[in-house]
Amino acid sequence: MGLVAALALSGCGFTGGNGGSEQVADLDQRIVVDNFRAPVADWALESDAAYILSLSGCLETLTRYDETAGEIVPSLATEWNQVSPTEWDFTLREGVQFQDGTELTAETVVTSLQNVLDAEVPARAFSPTVVSGVEAVDDRTVRITTPAESPLVPYRLASVNTGVLAPGAFEGEAVDPFGHCTGPFTPVSEEPKQSLTLDRNENYWGGQVQLAGAEVRFITDGATRATQVQTGEADVSLSIPVANLPALEADSNVEVLKTDSPRTATLYMNNGRAPFDDVDFRKAVSSALDLEALADSVYEGAALPGTGPFASSEPWAGESAETPQQDVEAAKELLAASGYTAERPLEIIAIVERAEFADVATVVQENLKSIGVPVTIRTAEYAAVEPDLLAGDYDMVLSQRNRLIDIADPIGFLTADYTCDGSYNISHFCDKEYDRLIAEAAGTADTEQRYQLYARAGQILQEQAANVWLVNEQAIDAVRTDLQNHAQDPLARYVLRAETTKPAS
Incomplete structure (x- = not known):
């Protein structure tokens, strides 16, 4: 299913696993949402x-x-x-x-x-x-x-x-x-770094709010989020790790929601310092990785191998988007052309908010070892390492970026992440032709023309091997089946809504 179609379907909402026959809402009910940050x-x-x-x-x-x-x-x-x-x-x-x-x-x-x-x-x-x-x-x-x-x-x-x-x-x-x-829920108390408690906004402009309130919990451990929705401690758990899907899908009290997402797990490389400042070295890293095996193993088929900075289903991806194939011999030749010598092990930082990244890092480590590039792995919370990423004080980091989260058009992602002066250019990539294309796209009103410019910009990023875009992820959430009128948002912006209901237990 293409991304645009998936976005459309996800907005249709979800009415718990009760065959479509909704029970009478209990206006005194409160729910718990487990969020990942x-x-x-x-x-x-x-x-x-x-x-x-x-x-x-x-x-x-x-x-x-x-x-x-x-x-x-x-x-x-x-x-x-x-x-x-x-x-x-x-x-x-x-x-x-x-x-x-x-x-x-x-x-x-x-x-x-x-x-x-x-x-x-x-x-x-x-x-x-x-x-x-x-x-x-x-x-x-x-x-x-x-x-x-x-x-x-x-x-x-x-x-x-x-x-x-x-x-x-x-x-x-x-x-x-x-x-x-102004929204349907008003925050009333906070446990710093732990939770936010909200009550119904009795004067909401959008009409009657069906829930009395909610608690949003901040739980970085994905396995814990999965467990809590299964035990009933949470009504909604966001961003479920693939490893926890079998147990949740076998539970009749839980509904697993999946949709294509404009989110790509990415191996960010610091283009601003050696050895990643050499395009041949970056291409060698890309050629050494087996993206199809990674998607099948760590992600157990719940993600598609990356095709570049965009998913192939997106209208701005262009017609030539294909998954790069592993080629160890070509990687070794590129490595030699770059003049690389293994003077020090390179470090991969795996962000702990995504539980699977520790396993992804191990796969990347083994792939790079096969071409003579030693790698060490460090796990860390994103907030702890972001200053170093922005300052260019790192080698590689495994993270993921939702292309439409800043604004619901690729211009936000393409500008912030890859222009020379981009405010979130943790790759420290800089290409004047790329910047020219993005500036032209920003002023182009015609949607088709703008998408063509995005596709050309994406080709530059791929040709320059700015990063390795590993897999295109699905948005995977889990909800209790008695929760009604809940709609999954693949962009992860809206969870608590005025129309969501829960019957008396």
Whole structure:
């Protein structure tokens, strides 16, 4: 199934394993959601904390990417228009209040968005490089100005990093989301690094919220998340490891949800330091790896071998996307051409939030050993190593990136991750022709033409072996079968929703 079709199907929702006959909802019910990471930046909207607030049903944006239709739809804004080549006006929904009773107005939206723009490290989707100004035209209209013509501004306003909080959220030294969101659930307490507790927003603009509240737990260990949904300690567990699927799929009280995801497990290589600054060495690493065997063994067939920076099913992948084949002899020749000598073992960092990466690292280690490249493995939490990754103080790291998580268009991923000045260019890759293509794509309104430019940019990344894109993953979640009206989001932004229900136990 192609990615676009999978995104559409995933939006149809899921009504527990009860043959489609829904029981009467119990408005006093609360649920538990196990998430795979915790906020690390004091709820700053420009950080990954925004994803936690979004999936928790607290934070809402002006626009929203509808995974069913595959398009941008209204949320806190009801319509938008490009009033000049560099200006977009967004009309706000009437009758919306923040959870502290403050009315949603253009000025409150400007305050929130400006806070993100002014951040020391702005959000990748909404930064001064792509947005030059935010202003209130009148009480119901927000104008977004860009430094150059940009057809993707409505996509940027669907990024969770542009979620809107009440002015009271910004009065202290740190951002305070408690009581300052607009969504169906309001956070009421927090156990730092452990959990967030939320209650129903009784005055939600979107109608009656069916659950009394929820607890979102931050559990980095995938096996624990799987166990808790099976025992009933959790109602929803996100990002289930492949190794735990057989037990969950055999449990009649659990439904496993799978869909294609724009997420690729990647062996990032530090292009900015030796030996990875030599393209022949990077190509040697790529040629040494057996991606099909990796997908079959570690991922047990639940992921497809990588074809480059995109999945072959994506409309911007191009027609020539194929899985690179292992060629040990070619790898050895490329290694010799690079002048590599094994003066020190190279290190792979395996991110512990993805349980399978320890096994992936072992496979990569053995593949590289076969061509004379010694490798050591270190496991670490992502937050602990990100500063070193951004600073270029590492060799290789196993991580995964959702291509559509910044904005629901590849321009966000392609700009942040691979342009010379990209804010998330942990590969430290730099190619002027690539940058030119991305700049052209950013100003191209015609979708087909823009996708063609993306495909050409992807070819450059593949030809330069910027990284090794190992496998295209599925989004795999697990839910208790008595949970009703739950929709899996392959982009992992929305979990707690107003319409989700649970009958009395």
